[in-house]
Amino acid sequence: MKSKLICGLLIIQFAFVTQAREIEQSSRRPLPKKVQVEEIFIAKPFKVRVIQGTIYYGNAEPLTGATFELHSGDGRSFDTKTDAHGRFKLNDVPSGTYDFRASCRNFNPTLGKVIVSASASTKAVIIVTLMVAN
Numbered sequence: 001m002k003s004k005l006i007c008g009l010l011i012i013q014f015a016f017v018t019q020a021r022e023i024e025q026s027s028r029r030p031l032p033k034k035v036q037v038e039e040i041f042i043a044k045p046f047k048v049r050v051i052q053g054t055i056y057y058g059n060a061e062p063l064t065g066a067t068f069e070l071h072s073g074d075g076r077s078f079d080t081k082t083d084a085h086g087r088f089k090l091n092d093v094p095s096g097t098y099d100f101r102a103s104c105r106n107f108n109p110t111l112g113k114v115i116v117s118a119s120a121s122t123k124a125v126i127i128v129t130l131m132v133a134n
Contacts, residue, residue, distance in 0.1 A: 038133075042112030045097070046126050049118060051090035053126030055082050055102050062086025063130060066104035070114065072096055102128040 055066040068088045069079040103109035107130040
């Protein structure tokens with residue numbers, strides 16, 4: 001069985017809708033049908049040995065040409081684009097903690113942290129789902 005660290009954007013989106021319904025019911029005022037989200041932040045960091053994964057959109061459609069960027073606190077930066085299957089990989093990224101940004105034109109970017117560590121699972125990958133920008 002392949003281990004994956006799965007980005008919970010669908011869960012986050014569900015949580016936003018659930019909270020919006022609860023607020024609407026408690027206030028008795030209708031809320032707008034669409035809420036523009038400019039950036040999504042993933043609170044729990046991914047822990048991987050190698051920076052690799054897949055960027056999706058919609059119903060798990062691979063996103064070609066998306067950018068995956070890493071930035072360290074000491075100024076190191078790495079970036080790559082996804083292939084035709086939405087996959088990306090960055091080689092030779094030193095161990096450490098990095099901020100990441102997954103983005104693509106016409107989509108809201110997703111931000112988070114990734115920890116590169118030799119103690120991480122060899123099968124751990126990063127999976128991000130981007131939402132279409134309004």
